[in-house]
Amino acid sequence: MIAAHAPIQRPRDAKLLVIHAHGTLTHASRRCLPALLRSGDLVVANDAATLPASLIGVHVESREPVEVRLAQRRSLAPDDVAEFGAIVFGEGDYRTPTEQRPPPPPLASGDTLRLGPLRATVQRMLGHPRFVALRFEGSMLEIWRGIALHGRPIQYAYVPAPLALWDVWTRIAAVPAAFEPPSAGFVLDWHLLGELRAREIAFATLTHAAGISSTGDAALDALLPFDEPYDIPRDTADALERARERGGRVIAVGTTVVRALEAAAGDDGPVRPGADVARQRIDARTRLRVVDALLTGTHEPGTSHHALLGAFATRESLQRADRELAVHGYRTHEFGDSMLIERANIALASPASALTHSARASTMRVIA
Amino acid sequence: MSQTVGNEETFVNASDRNDDVNLAGLRIVITGGTSGLGLALVHAWHARGARVAFVARTPERVAHITKELPGVAGIVGDVSRKDEIHPIALQALGALGGVDVLVNSASSLGPVPLALLGDTECEDVERALAANLLGPFRLTKALLGALRASATDGRGGVVLNVSSDAASTPYPGWGAYGASKAALAHMSAIWNLELETEGVRILSLDPGDMDTPLHALAVPDADRSTLRRPEDAARDVTDAIVAALRRSARDRNPEREALVR
Numbered sequence: 001m002i003a004a005h006a007p008i009q010r011p012r013d014a015k016l017l018v019i020h021a022h023g024t025l026t027h028a029s030r031r032c033l034p035a036l037l038r039s040g041d042l043v044v045a046n047d048a049a050t051l052p053a054s055l056i057g058v059h060v061e062s063r064e065p066v067e068v069r070l071a072q073r074r075s076l077a078p079d080d081v082a083e084f085g086a087i088v089f090g091e092g093d094y095r096t097p098t099e100q101r102p103p104p105p106p107l108a109s110g111d112t113l114r115l116g117p118l119r120a121t122v123q124r125m126l127g128h129p130r131f132v133a134l135r136f137e138g139s140m141l142e143i144w145r146g147i148a149l150h151g152r153p154i155q156y157a158y159v160p161a162p163l164a165l166w167d168v169w170t171r172i173a174a175v176p177a178a179f180e181p182p183s184a185g186f187v188l189d190w191h192l193l194g195e196l197r198a199r200e201i202a203f204a205t206l207t208h209a210a211g212i213s214s215t216g217d218a219a220l221d222a223l224l225p226f227d228e229p230y231d232i233p234r235d236t237a238d239a240l241e242r243a244r245e246r247g248g249r250v251i252a253v254g255t256t257v258v259r260a261l262e263a264a265a266g267d268d269g270p271v272r273p274g275a276d277v278a279r280q281r282i283d284a285r286t287r288l289r290v291v292d293a294l295l296t297g298t299h300e301p302g303t304s305h306h307a308l309l310g311a312f313a314t315r316e317s318l319q320r321a322d323r324e325l326a327v328h329g330y331r332t333h334e335f336g337d338s339m340l341i342e343r344a345n346i347a348l349a350s351p352a353s354a355l356t357h358s359a360r361a362s363t364m365r366v367i368a
Numbered sequence: 369m370s371q372t373v374g375n376e377e378t379f380v381n382a383s384d385r386n387d388d389v390n391l392a393g394l395r396i397v398i399t400g401g402t403s404g405l406g407l408a409l410v411h412a413w414h415a416r417g418a419r420v421a422f423v424a425r426t427p428e429r430v431a432h433i434t435k436e437l438p439g440v441a442g443i444v445g446d447v448s449r450k451d452e453i454h455p456i457a458l459q460a461l462g463a464l465g466g467v468d469v470l471v472n473s474a475s476s477l478g479p480v481p482l483a484l485l486g487d488t489e490c491e492d493v494e495r496a497l498a499a500n501l502l503g504p505f506r507l508t509k510a511l512l513g514a515l516r517a518s519a520t521d522g523r524g525g526v527v528l529n530v531s532s533d534a535a536s537t538p539y540p541g542w543g544a545y546g547a548s549k550a551a552l553a554h555m556s557a558i559w560n561l562e563l564e565t566e567g568v569r570i571l572s573l574d575p576g577d578m579d580t581p582l583h584a585l586a587v588p589d590a591d592r593s594t595l596r597r598p599e600d601a602a603r604d605v606t607d608a609i610v611a612a613l614r615r616s617a618r619d620r621n622p623e624r625e626a627l628v629r
Contacts, residue, residue: 047513049461078465141441144462148455165454166510174514176462190562197565205517235520 003158004336007167009186021342039200040248046182046256047205049173052151057115064105065091072226097157098216116150178210183334184254204236208256224304230260237273249292265289284310293342298332312341392417395464400474402429404580408602421460447503457510467514468524472504478544485543493544500548519567524613531572569612575601
């Protein structure tokens, strides 16, 4: 696939590949998305605003330059902003492809990083020379101010122009919690929300701390996604319950929404509202309890995002989809084209949705 | 349902005073928070238990207010500058964990002393538009997702833009200011209609001629005894916000008890 180079959230010519439940593929214009949904469906999106999580500065002990990418936080509480898990790079910036970035100078617990107006202490190493637990000095407000004034959005070499926060905040961005943009949500704008409403398609949000997509190191990448805190409003849990009662499908906008909803689902029970941490990996072995379809970007095979698609579609369908994406020139990465993937072989929003969840599960196992 | 949205009709009667309303837990962002009406609002909402973040340009004055009012988040920034809007929004959302109410109070007079339009420099008009129209537009847009989330949550989601009678009456000498405030009032009315189904209310309100630094710049020899105290105007503004929060919560979720009672 071609990388999408320009930071345009809603290109007029954006494409949408649909993987239907029965395995057929169709190409659509992404602008036609509402027409692919049904009255009674519930669309759930991640309203996390994106942090300017890239902080350049100096490793005080060695006087070497570093780039810190905040990557993990314990909770979404506003005052829980002193401690982060972070990936540290050596000299340079996003213009160098991540996998070619030099490692940071040797770091040890107790070391100090000076990051613009911020000072942080390495509390401990997290099992890899690039992965550290950091603690910022100062009050909550001083830390927010330092991040706001000094931080830049995390970005990668395929987008040459430096990104501003407005490039990466979705239209519905609310609490700053994401380390990289929940970019499936770029498709959403206020006009689209009105269109959904007019078609009697419900809409709800949750907040999930979308993590980083690449560390430049295969061993670290294998750990992705990290544990990610989320918060599901009561209103959203209610909307999910109502959708289930009327047999409407739950459409997740983005893999982070899948992760939060499936983490919050009890064993075949309703989704619990409130704050928690998503720890599980979602892949072909996962039995989905809540989400019926996923709107997402186009992901490269081998990434954790691509692995998550395995929970929705058979390996065979995904391989055919990968070929279609390549042949038809779909663009990839956060500003790229999109896919809508219905959960395989389930007759959604039809009388068959009265199937019990365990019946759905056995269908999934047969396919897998 | 009351139809008093989007313009000066949002004034409430004296009998509807909400002095006893508990604002505890509400999250409010106030621009122009170190002088005039903005400062009076910071004091009033802080005193009534709200979680307050305010924005102003001068670091020393921001520091002074935050020292005086512990727990209030002071944000240094200039809403008339495009590049400063997202850092301001990020700090406000970070500190408060979301926002229920935004008051755009920061204002620029344009030329000082006031000037006839033919004598007004283009740069002065640009300055007035940047502070009085583009600033509120950009900050509202940056906070709109959070305001939507607040409305959905049954808390509220209200933006109050501080207007002026110069927005509706053409006073000679007030061209830059009056034109920018007229545009702000009209933008508020349109945006309010567009957001009706999202539960977010965008109001504009004329608090009357107040004894503020901005008024002193405009009319240096005014008889200050004829001017309203900003504290009194702040009460009107608060009443209008409370009324809108109640309407928003009721429209959104008739069964649920509103946060503001």
